[in-house]
Amino acid sequence: MRSLATLFCFLLVLLTPYWMYFPAIILCIILFPLYGEGIILGLLIDVLYGRPHLGLVLDFPFGMIAGVCVLLAAPIREHLRFNA
C-alpha cells in the first residue's frame, strides 16, 4: 500500500499541477508512519520545478517542508485512530 501510494505520488508530481501533488504528499505523510518517501518527493519537486541559485538549503524548500511535516506528523498520528 505504501509503495503504491509513493508511486502514485511520484506520477502526480510528474504529470499534475501543484495543487494535486502537494495535498497528496501531505496526506501520505499523515497516513503512513515515518514517511521518508515524502522527503524524497519534496526534493524531487525542488529539482524538477524549483528556483535555483538561492543557496543549498533554499534551493530545496519543499524537501525541508516535507522533513518538518514528517517530524510533526508522528506525534499527531499517535493521537489519531484509524480503526474503530
Place this chain on the structure above:
Amino acid sequence: MKTNYRPRNNRASGRKRLTLVATLLVIGTAGFFVLRGPILTGAAPAWKGANALSARIDVWLGLLSSKESLARENELLKQQILSREALIMSLRAVSDSREELLRVYGRTASTTGIAAAVLVHPPETPYDVLVLDAGLSEGVREGQRAFLPEGGLIGNVVQVSSHESRVLMYSSSGVRTDAVLERGAVPVNLQGLGGGNFKIDVPKEVVVVVGDRVIAPGIVGHMIGVVGEVETAPTDSALHARIVSAASVSSVRYVIIK
C-alpha cells in the same frame, strides 16, 4: 515486575526520528543537488509523452462537441483572426520603420534565437518556472532571455542541463525587474506576484491607464506586460497598478531564447 506491555520511551523514539529525518535530508539534498541534470533529463520523456497525450485528448474531446457549437466557435474565431490580422498589419508598419531607423544608426533590433518547446509550465510548476526542451547542446546558456514567438519578453534562463533548461519568469513571486511604463517613459520596478502577475507602485502624479504597456528598458523595448488594474486611496501618496504578463503562463507552448 513482569508486564505484558512494552513501556513507551518517547524521548528515544523522538531522537531517532529526528536523526533519521536529518540524515535523509542531508543525504537527499546532496544527492539531488549533484544529480539534478540527469533527473531533469530523465523526466523529459514523461513530460513530452504527457503533452502529446493531452493534445490527442483535446482532439477527441473536440469530436464530442455538437455541430452547432463548433460552427459558432468557428465563426467567432474567424472574426478574431480578421481583427488580429488587421492589428498585426498596422503594428508591422511601425515595427518595420523602427527597425529601419535602428539599422541607420548601426543598431540591429532583431537577432535569431533558439526555438524551444515548453515541457512543463505553471500550474505543474508551483513557481512561474518553465522547463524547456533545449539545453547546452542546443546552445542555450544561463542568463539568456526568453521571448514569446510574438516578441514579448518573459524571463531569464536560470539553469541549463545538457538537453533541458529552466526559465524563471519575471512574474515569479518575489522577483523584481526593472522596466519602463511606456506612457511617459516612467522607470518602474516590477514585483512578481506569481501566476503571470506583477505589481508596481508609482507616485500618484504619474498617469497610468488600464491597457498601458510595460516594456523592458533598452533601445528595442520588448513588451513585458500590460496594465490590468489601477488602484489608489485618497490618503495614499502612491498609485498601485497590477500588471498582467505578456504571456499566459498556463498556455505558453514555445519560446525563443536569445
